[in-house]
Amino acid sequence: MPALSLDLRERIVKSYEEGTTSIRKLAERFQVSKTTVHKLIILKRETGQLAPKRPNGGKPSPLVGKEAEGMAMVVEHPDYTLSEYCQEWLERTGMDIAVTVDLGID
Structure with missing residues (x-):
């Protein structure tokens, strides 16, 4: 499965930071899993970045x-x-x- 676009990642986190909805509702709205929303929030908090990791980085x-x-x-x-x-x-x-x-x- 391809990585989410940077634009989508930013919209998800921005919506969360506005504080008007839950992680579950964001997941439904953007058609991603709750885990994805949670990981994006943590990624932004810990690194200040939302860019996807490079593929084949294993x-x-x-x-x-x-x-x-x-x-x-x-x-x-x-x-x-x-x-x-x-x-x-x-x-x-x-x-x-x-x-x-x-x-x-x-």
Whole structure:
């Protein structure tokens, strides 16, 4: 689910700060959850900001920095299937990785 626009975030918090309605009524009015309203209020109070966090801000892949190992494996075994590469990677590094396929179907 995409982040709420900054404009919507500001309208929600401004309505709350006016003090004329409850969190529940704000959630209904703006069609968001009560938790969302509450989190926005806390975010504004603690940081003074309402901008959404950057997407993909989580921890980096454990495979970052291991590209050379992966390429060496492909050069050594160009005929392997994806499943065989996953098994070979597990044996070489102890990391269990999964086969994923993007079919490009929307």
